[in-house]
Amino acid sequence: MKLTPFILAASLFAGSVSAADLSAVPSGTYVVDPTHAYIRFQYNHLGLSNPTLGFEDFKLSMELDTENPANTTVSLDIVTESVVTGSDIWHDHITGGDWFDAANNPNITFKSTAVAVNDDGTYDVTGDLAIKGETHPVTLKVTVNGAMMHPMAGKPVVGITGYGGLKRSQWGLGANAPYISDEVKLEVQAELLQGS
Numbered sequence: 001m002k003l004t005p006f007i008l009a010a011s012l013f014a015g016s017v018s019a020a021d022l023s024a025v026p027s028g029t030y031v032v033d034p035t036h037a038y039i040r041f042q043y044n045h046l047g048l049s050n051p052t053l054g055f056e057d058f059k060l061s062m063e064l065d066t067e068n069p070a071n072t073t074v075s076l077d078i079v080t081e082s083v084v085t086g087s088d089i090w091h092d093h094i095t096g097g098d099w100f101d102a103a104n105n106p107n108i109t110f111k112s113t114a115v116a117v118n119d120d121g122t123y124d125v126t127g128d129l130a131i132k133g134e135t136h137p138v139t140l141k142v143t144v145n146g147a148m149m150h151p152m153a154g155k156p157v158v159g160i161t162g163y164g165g166l167k168r169s170q171w172g173l174g175a176n177a178p179y180i181s182d183e184v185k186l187e188v189q190a191e192l193l194q195g196s
Contacts, residue, residue, distance in 0.1 A: 022066040025147045025156035030192035032060035033157070037190040039078065043168075044181035053094075055108075057082035062192055064158065070117055074125055076110040098175050105132045113137070125162070131171040140164035140186070156194040163187055 040054040057079035065071040080102040085091040095102040112127035123142040128135050142162040150157040164186040168174060174182060 022064075022069065022144065022147050022158075024149070025064070025066060025158060026194070027064055027066045028156075028194055030062045030064055030156075030158055030194050032058075033153075033191045033193050038188070039076075040187045042185045042187075043183070046179055053086075054084045055079070055082050056084055060188075060190055060192065062158070069123065070115050072112075072115050074110070074112040074115075074127065078108040080106055080108055099173060101132055110138070129166070129171075132173065134171040136166075136170050138164055138166055138186075140188070150193060153193055157191055159191045161187075161189050 037058075037060060038054060039058055040052055042050055042052045044050055055078050059075075059077045061075050063073045080100050081095055083091065083094060083100065085094060094100060097103075100108075109130045110127050112125050114124075114126045116124040116126070118124060121143070123144070124139050125142045126137055126139040129138040140162045141164065142160055145159040145161055147156070147158045149155070166184055166186065167182045168184050169177065169182050
């Protein structure tokens with residue numbers, strides 16, 4: 001998954017606030033299309049810039065319940081070393097012991113524990129986020145952008161956008177605060193195809 005330049009918004013699954021019609025696709029297992037999926041995070045540096053980084057290598061899957069979306073579950077597994085920084089020096093630094101410590105913590109994971117259906121058609125997806133040996137809950141605001149039969153893949157597909165936020169210090173990543181903001185914004189963009 002190669003990342004392209006982007007501007008990060010503030011919290012998980014953006015797009016129209018009206019819910020897509022999930023009746024166009026069946027319930028079941030959906031897995032990420034690696035050519036149309038992006039995970040990004042953004043922080044503030046010295047009040048001067050808002051660097052936006054992402055990950056190239058990850059697996060995202062969803063057990064979709066179209067009749068009762070609150071029963072849907074989401075699972076994410078990121079290869080820590082695959083963080084894209086735009087600089088070899090910064091990549092080596094952020095994957096080192098002071099930050100992600102990728103050598104001892106090769107994966108970042110998220111497993112949903114609850115899905116709440118909001119009145120505006122969005123979903124609050126709450127789950128356990130594990131980074132660097134620490135696990136804490138995070139809630140992502142999710143919008144289903146579309147659900148249909150993919151015209152080229154010939155499979156049911158669901159497109160999602162999501163936003164969320166966290167304080168990195170909760171996961172033992174609080175170095176250099178407040179010069180580097182403790183608050184981190186998250187973004188996920190993904191298309192998921194039915195399959196295993």
